[in-house]
Amino acid sequence: MYQYIDEEYVKVDFGQADLKEGELKGCTFHQCSFRGAALDEVWTTGCRFIECDFGGATLNASVHARSAFTNCRFAGANLFVSKFEDCKMTGSDFSGASLDGITIQGGDWSYTNLRHANLVKQQLRGIRFVEADLSECNLQKADLREADLSGVRLAKAALNGADLRGAKLDRFDFRSIDLTGVRIDLEQAVGVARAYGAKVD
Template sequence: MYQYIDQNYENVDFTHKDLRFGELTRCTFHRCRFNGASLEEITTTACRFVECDFRGAQLNASIHTESAFMNCTFHEANLFVSKFNECKMTGSDFSKAQLDGATLHQGDWSYTNLRQTQLSKQNLRGIRFLEADLSGSNLEKADLRNADLTRAQLSKAKLQGADLRGAVVDGIDFRSIEVKGVRMDAVQAIVFLRSFGAKID
């Protein structure tokens, strides 16, 4: 096990490196490459990863607390049973990433690409998904209460049994979503009806 505290890295290539079981605290990584790296069970606390490449990286069982992953690429990364506690993930791409069993607690996931991800039965309360792409994602029985879904893309997403009460749903095209079994409050019901052209007095 290793510990890095208050370290800064820029344009460093960690491709295929064995970085398992590390503890990173207040470290900054800018445009670093972690392609195919072994990062299983690492913990990050208050770290910043900006425009970093995690394509094909192994991040199984990693734990991240109040860290930021901004405009990072996680294409085909393995994030099985990873945990993100109050993290800022804005602009990051999770296309074809393995997110089964991952825990997302609070945080900002705005502008992320989460297409076709497995998020069923997840507690996603209060998370910010502003303009996130959740097209084709499985959100069945997910708890999305008080989440910010403003202008999120939910085309062909599975929402059966999801709880949207208190969530911000402005700008969502409900015409492309199957809402059977979705729990809504009165405000959301009005937004839903307006998306189908209804006039509400």
């Protein structure tokens, strides 16, 4: 097992490298490539990954606490049973990534691309998803209470059994989604009625 503390890397190519079972603390990676790298069971704490490419990388069972992955690309990456605690993921693209068994606790996932992600029964309470693309996601029975879903895109997402109570729904297009079986609060119900043209006094 290796350990890196307070290291900084700029435009370094870690592609195809075997980086499994390491520990990274307070490190910064700017525009680095991790394409095809093995990052299974890696632990990161307080690290910053800025505009990095994780395309095709494996991050199975990796754990990330208070780290930032901003404007990173995870195309085709495998994040099976990975865990993100209070991480900042703003602007990152998860197109084609495998997120099965992922755990997300708090944090900011605004402006992320999570299209087609499987987030069934996920505990997503209180997470920021401002302007995120969750189109065609499977969010059945997901707990989204108190989440910030302002401007989020949910076209063709599966939401049956999801709980949206207390979630912030500014700029939310209720007409673009199927609300069958979705739990909402009274204020949100008024928003739904108004979206369909009702006048609520």
